[in-house]
Amino acid sequence: MLRTLRRDLRTARDRDPAARSTLEVALCYPGVHALWAYRVNHWLWTRGAVLPARVGATVARTLTGVEIHPAARIGDGVFIDHATGVVIGETAEVGNDVTIYHGVTLGGTSLEPTKRHPTIGDRVVLGAGAKVLGAFTVGADSRIGANAVVVRAVPPGSVVVGVPGQVITRSRPRPAHDEGMPDLVGLSLQSLLTRVDRLEAAAHTGTGDAHREPTSAGATIHPPKGGVWQGEDFAI
Template sequence: MGFMRTLLNDIDVVFEQDPAARNRIEVIFTYSGVHAIWGHRIAHRLWKWKLRFLARLLSQLVRFFTGIEIHPGATIGQRVFIDHGMGVVIGETCEIGNNVTIFQGVTLGGTGKEKGKRHPTVKDGALIASGAKVLGSFTIGEHARIGAGSVVLKEVPPHSTVVGIPGRIVAQHGKKVASAHALDHHALPDPVADTMREVERELERLREECTQLRSALAVRANDAGKAEKGRGDI
C-alpha cells in the first residue's frame, strides 16, 4: 500500500471512531493522535534505514508537540486510532496490527531490562481503554478489549474482555466467564474501595464483640454484687 494511501487511511479511521470529527481539515490540523501516527511513520522509515539518531530526534519532537511517545522501532499497522492520546507510550519492540484503538494514558511497555522482544504484540481490531498498562512480551489477541486502568501482564486470547489489577478475563466472544464488571469505564473494580469495605466490616464485628463482652462483664459484676450483699445480710 502506498505511503499516501496509508496517510489517508489514518484520517478516514478517525471518522469511524470519533463522532466529534467533522471534516478532514479539522482532523489534519487538530488531532494529536493523527500527528503522532504520521510522525512515527516517518521516524520508523528512518529507523529502518539505520538513521537511528534522526529517527529518535523526530520521535522526541513529536512527543514534545503531542504528548504521545512512540519509539521509532515500533511497528504500527493500518488505520490505528489514538484517541486524544496524551500520555500514550509505545515501546521499541511493540507490534500493533490494523484497526487498533488506543485511548489516552495507555502504556505498551516492558517489565525490565531484558533484551530482544520485550513489548506486547497487539493484534487486529483490539481496543485498549484509558490508562491501561500492558507490560511484557506477549500477545493481545484479535478484537480483544482492555478495560480502563487495567494492568495486563499475560497473554489475552482473541475476542476477550480484560479488566482489573492485575488484568483478568471477564468475557470471551461476548459471554461472561466470571462475575465481574463489564467494560464500563466508570464501573471497574476498585481494590481500594474493596479494602475499605473489608476494614469497615471487621470494625463492625469488633464493635459487636466489645458490646457482648461489656454485657457479660456487667452481668458478672451484678451477680458478684448480689452475692456480696447476701453474705452481708447473713
C-alpha cells in the same frame, strides 16, 4: 506512505463522532499527528538513520504528548484518541484497526535487549489508562478496560478489567456498539451475597420463601437493589 497517511485520516473521522471534517482532523488531532510522525521516523529507522529517527520521535513527543519508539511496528487503521500520555515501546507491535485511548502504555518488564513489549492483535480496544506490560500477545478483537494492568497473554475476543487484569473470554460475539465493561468483583460479590441471603432465609424459615430479618444490632450488607448498593451498610 501517502495511502497510509490518508487512511489515518479516514480512521479518525470514522471512529470519532466529534470529527466534523477531514481538514479538522488533519489540523487538530494530536493522535493523527503522532502517527504521521511515527511513520516517517519508522521509515528512517528501517533505513539505518537511527539518530534522526530518535530525534524526530522526541520532537513528536514534545508536540503531541505521545511517545512512540521509531522501532515499534504499528499497522494500518490505528486510532489514538485524545493522545495525551500514550507510550509505545521499542519492540511493541500493534495490529490493524486498533483503538488506543489516552494514558495507555505498551511497556516492557525486562532489561534485556530482546522482545520485551506486547503484541496487540487486530481490532483491539485499549481503554484509557490501560497498562499492557510484557512480551506477550493480546488476541484480536479483545477489549482492555480503563486502567486495567495486563501482565499476561489475552486470548482473542476477550475482555480484561481490573488490577491485575482479569481475563474474561466471550462466549458469543460482542454486540454492535456495546460500550459496557463488566465489574468482575462487583458481580461476584453480588452473586455471593444473593446466595447467602437465600441460605439464611431457608435456615430461618425452613422453607426459603421468606427473607430473614437481621437479628444483630450491627449493619448487614445485602445484595444491591437495581444495581445500587445501600450506603448505610458501609463505613466510608
